Amino acid sequence: MGIKDWFKNKTERKEQWEDAFHDEDNKITIPLSKKLDENIKNLEILFQDCGDFVRRKFPVGVNKEINVFIAYIDLMIDRRIIEESLLEQLIVQIRSVPPQMDRIKTSIYEFIRDGGLATADIKEVESLDEAVLAILSGDTILIIDGYAKVIVISTKGWPNRGIQELDSEVVIRGSKEGFTEALRMNTVLIRRRIRDTKLKVKQLQIGTRSRTDIAIMYLDDIVRKDILEDLEKRLDSFKIDSILDSSYIEELIQQDWMSPFPQIQATQRPDKAASAILEGRIAIVVDNSPFVLLIPSTINNFFQSSEDYYDRWTIMSFTRLIRFIAAFFSVGIPGFYIALTDYHPSMIPTPLTMAIAASREQVPFPTVVEVVLMELAFELLREAGTRLPGPIGSTIGIVGGIIIGQAAVEAKIVSPVVVIIVAVTAISSFAIPDNSLTVGFRIVKYLIIATSAILGLYGFLLGILIVLIHLVSLKSFNIPYLYPYVSAGITGYNDLKDSIFRLPLFMMYKRPVYSRHEQRIRFRMKKKNE
Template identity: 40%
Template sequence: MNKTGKVPGYLDRDLFKNIDTIKAALHNSSDIVTRFFQLFNSPVQASIMYLDVLVDAKEIRDHILAPLQFMTELGENNPENNREDFLKLVENKIPTDGRLEETGDLDEIVQQLLAGKTILFIDGLKAAIIMDTATVVARDIEEPVQEHLIRGPRDGFTEEFKNNIGLIRTKMKNPSLTIKTMEKGVRTKRKIAILYEESIARSEIIEEVQSRLSMIQIDDLPDSGFIEQLIEDNTLSVFPQIQSTERPDKVVAALLEGRVAIVLEGTPFVLIVPVTLSQFIHSPEDYYERWYIGSFIRILRYFAVFLAVFLPATYVSLTSYHQGLLPTDLALSFAGAREGIPFPSFIEALLMEVTLELLREAGVRLPKPLGQTVGIIGGIVIGEAAVTAGIVNPLMVIVVAMTAVSNFAIPSYSLAISLRILRFVVLLFAVVLGMYGMILFFILLITHLLSLKSFGIHYFTPFSPFTKYDWRDFILRMPIQVLNKRPTVFHPKDKVKLPNKGTE
């Protein structure tokens, strides 16, 4: 075995030598089970090997050992006569539901054992038969934790690879749905599936995804977040450039737009590429409700994005530098609220924002019922105590609370946490230069967004570059009848999704 855990070489004709080689590759682990028996009650010696913590022992006993030991239909076939016919006979006598494979590669055999497969060795043959007997302990399909909706499907992805592929297949019964599978991980192999709609997705995007995934070299991929960080365009940007989701309906909608999905074994989060900034603000529920309801809620979200980033900085700028921009009565109200406060407004905002982030993080880490209590009660108690003690003024508590509520209104956690970071950056700009600092920050932010790409697609589309048609599903969500074409930003092969409705 080399440093990466691979087992070079091929099987020998000697059954016992093969068994010893495989055991040595697995360091004689205590969960290795080896059973020797006479094949079909003949003199031919055989053995099965598996890891008992990964397999269904009853299936092995009833569907593998029993047929191979007690059936007496060997006839003239034996390893010394016709090897191919003999192997076919053995495979035909194993009534397993899974697919049978034949290999002589030692490394492949070890990897299949670690995946829960059972291996059949036959003395005199340089090939082994791999049988799928894996038993997977997986949680039931439940409603997504982060992306629950008032109206829409309730099923979400789980950690089981086949279940996730099946959920997508169930919702997208289309022969053009193409699935390409590979394995990644130098020491721990994990399956990765690339899904796309062959008749819609552009070949350049598919090839780029495959190319970036093929270059991944890492010991293990415990979560799709590793893939996201390894294949994104700009690792220094605070903005997410790959969309992750727990919702199968969201993946299907993306595939029908000409995008590509990446499914990783062992995680309930599926990645979607490419992506634009606006798609992090959109929600599947926008399309499940009537267009004016979806448009109204979407406008609220865009407003929430602005408040989540700029509201504390705006308050600090107005109270510290630009009181003349406020109406007289409002300026006097602000001044009266701040009377007796020992800290400047920037320190007030910083204290409250940091406290809010600590409460938010504590609520996530604590047990679920207790976490909700700490988040709500802790915020109320600390805010009230801070005002009573004269550390902060009530207006600052309102500003911070409005900022937190706005952040929670953003559907994507990845974008929401990015905006939380930007909120502190713009706060620093505001305390140094006031409103001018905020304008400078805004210019830098827009410049960065204009330069950002996701798998060759401009991140700030359809705002820039301007695409007229895509504005129908940008800030407003026009009626379904009007959205008769797929988003032009992804350059799909088949542009029309509602035939005979016009193309304008």
């Protein structure tokens, strides 16, 4: 018995969420009491050592007989609202109304609530937990002596970045707004683009300590109910202490955590989120994160950029094709180069073969080591460039690339061809619109380098097969990841119109597979007599 228990102790995770005031979900269990002083004492204990907790107790009424208590967190609120709409009303205005004490006394609460507060957004809560949550969200609470109810007044006004121009996902033509860290602002940006009552904004809170607000936005009549249910089930399936960024949610609800490929798309652009919702997908907006998650996502979504739809379709189809070629290059070129030069040089045209062989005369390393070395050096440069601020970063990138590359060639550490190969690979990986997919390719590239180095062209092929097999079995919320290149028969090959090329708008008259079956048609040219 002893060993078993000891083993169990070691392997089980101890969960400790509870203490005197909080239950296992970090929710406060103390009830509200009718006595104001008790409530104040509880609040003081909970907010002990919180220097930014501001409270004020004051009497209202002509004869100052009712005690009222407000509390908020400093600087999370818009002071003007408190001072003008709240306090002025309570202290000044109410005082000027002659009291009919009997009538008023019995329902002072309703009086204050209905007539004393001049703000637009008022809520009643009946538990201390919700009240505390409200304080911590930037609202002001108002407790009236004698009532075990708390009025929550919306006064949110913390400092934030405001809507700025995006630095990633940039388009030349199209809106330049981007999401910010405030949940409400983000939902507003989407609302402006879809003025439909069927656009639902379902709010949840996830994270026992962070209590992060999460809004799920979708179009009620288009979205597929099974995907919605699946999403809610997954969001419900874990308990975490905090959600610091939407990527936490992404990691926790995705299907295959081992895969290097992203299964959920994240965007900073409101128009992209709006267009996704209009296709029947679901947008997850997370407070404190400027990245909105879009589910379900197939690999095609990662190759699309908003610009595709704003520019002319011919040039954009061509650009899409280039993106696909770039994706293939970024994965395959180093491996292919190794396979060709080391195993089958007969396939390279003779003058080039001679040139490569001549340039490799003094290089000490085998080809594989060269390629891996340069790739790693490039990763280093990339990482360094991200850390350095602004213009210095990009300059170092260029300088590093050119000068170090040149010097390495002259010192005969690498051959010039390898530098070109690595540079082409890197540039190709930048051509993919969505960065998260690039990360997947960067990892897979090394796998293919390894298989090509061992078994030549055969190994290259096997490596690509492994990747394909993996991709083919991935599903994002039950839709095959490689849709619409496989299983396109589901929608009658409709989705191929927006895959490698983008057909003109009037040809894409049906919604893609994400939407419900009967809600497909979204476009129609008007007939003559309409």
